[in-house]
Amino acid sequence: MAGNNLHTDAVPRIVVTGVGIVSPIGIGKEAFWDSLSQGVSGIQADSSISGHPLGAKVNEFDPVAHIYQKKFIRVMPREVQLGVAAASMAMKDAGLERGSLDPYRIGVEFGASHISTSAEDLLDAARGLKTVVDPELFASQFGSANMDQIGPLWLIKQLPNMPACHVAMEHDARGPNNTITSSESSAILALAEAVRIIERGAADVMIVGACSSHFDPVEWTRVTTYEQLSQESDPDRACRPFDLNRSGTVMGEGAGAFIIERYEHAMARGATIYGEVLGVGAGCDGAGLENRRQGTGLVRAIEHALRRSQLTPQHLGHINAHGKGTVIDDLTEAKAYHRVLGSVAETIPVTALKSYFGHFDAGAGAVELVGSILALRHRLIPHTLNYHTPDPECRLKIVRGEPRRMTSDIALSVNRTRMGQSAAAVIRAI
Structure with missing residues (x-):
């Protein structure tokens, strides 16, 4: 049967041996899983957020407690600190100390979103504009008179490749x-x-x-220009993936990291194995409004991941959905499941973890993926919060009310952007 011989000798088995998490519902895998398994939300009322009183922040995070190379903290914006901390937790969880392996055999792959510059970084330069400047001459006047007031490390802080760079320096990878x-x-x-x-x-x-992270004022302003945010005032009803009465998503922040290696390499060093990556796929909606409405990119991603895994939809034990909580995105995602999974789409348990910690681009996908790995480890599917009224247009088997025991050790985790880029991973518990 498909799934019994998932890899040939020519293709190495890839396993997960460590996880790290910094999230609104917990810092560290134990606190994070406790919140997921007990249905504890990280979405809270926040009066400091202009125009939208709800958000999911990481509370009580101290970068000094989690980052080894402390001299670099001053050039790390908030999101980079979260990412480096999560990676260090994952390395510790995997039992890999700095110098324990050939550094040239350790690599880094990290996802990042837009990293906004801080207004404080440009404050001294802005003070130099004592009079209103002719817009046509602004660039030349600002450049000649004020550029030298901007710190030389200003740009480094906001480059999207800095999380991967700092993680590599932290662990000599x-x-x-x-x-x-x-x-x-x-x-x-x-x-x-x-x-x-x-x-x-x-x-x-x-x-x-x-x-x-979406909580820098500049970043918050940027995201709110295009994102459909929840209209709820009650945190306990804020993010409602796939619910008929969903009104939008909630902004958050966080980071997730995990260590992968060859199965033989992990066994040789006596590592704990969380699960095996059976297949990963990607796709894009492409041109045409109908492709976007039908989630063509997500369909292609799931097809590819299943094909790579040598599995069929019937093998899937549950789906860790993108579940953004917006009207259009959730409907498009549901349509994609029906297209690619057929009638099985209405029978596979689905959980949507953004109901716990909101939406925050790249970091949310990583936090959800860690959630999938831990769910497989504990053989328990966390339930979707705030799901009360099924949407007849979605027709999905949402896990609701309480966690659900797994009947299969294979999970599908997916993510999709508003522009239609999609990715899917099939992971099996070991």
């Missing part, structure tokens, strides 16, 4: 290093590339993850 900037799909796409790196023999261990 000198192997392949790359950054994926594809919004919500970044984490799974980073996983896909990391798997390929190990498969072709370019590394033995890969540190994979993603991080992001």
Whole structure:
């Protein structure tokens, strides 16, 4: 039967041996899983957020407690600190100390979103504009008179490849290093590339993850110009994936990371194995409004992941959905499941973890992926919060009310961007 012989000798088995998490519902895998299994939300009322009183922040995070190279903290914006901390937790969880492996055999694949500059970084330069400047001459006047007031490390702080760079420096990982900037799909796409790196023999261990935060004032202003945010005032009803009365998503922040390596490499060093990555796929909606409405990119991603895994839809035990909580995105995602999974789409349990911690681009995908890995580890599917009234147009078997025991050890985790880039990963518990 398909699934009994999932890999040939020519294709190495890739397993997850460590996880790290910094999220609104917990810092560290134990606190994070406790919140998921007990249905504890991280979405709270926040009067400091202009125009939208709800958000999901990481509380009580101290970068000094989690980052080894403390001299770099001052050039790390919030999202990079979260990412480096998560990666360090994952390495510790995997039992990999700095110097324990050949540094040229350890690589990094990290996802990142837009990292906004802080207004404080430009404050001194802005003070120099004592009079209103002619808009046509602004660039030349600002450049000649005020550029030298901007700190030389200003740009470094907001480059999207800095999370991967800092993770590599933190752990002396000198192997392949790359950054994926594809919004919500970044984490799974980073996983896909990391798997390929190990498969072709370019590394033995890969540190994979993603991080992001939407709470910088500049970033918050940018996101609210295009995102459909929840109209709820009650945190306990805020993010309602696939519910008939959903009104939008909630902004958050966080980071997730995990360590992957060849099965033989993990066994040789006596590592704990969380699960096996059976297949990863990607797709894009492409041109045409109908392709976007039908979630063509997600269909292609799931097809590819299942084909790579040598599985059929009937093998899937549950789906960790993108579940953004917006009217259009959830409907498009549901349509994609029906297209690619057929009638099975209405029988596979579905959980949507953004109901716990909101939406925050690349970092959310990584946090959800860690959620999938831990769910397989505990053989328990967390329930979707705030799901009360089924949407007849979605027709999905949403896990609601309480967690559900697994009947299959295979999970599908997916993410999709508002532009139609999609990614899917099939993972099996071991």
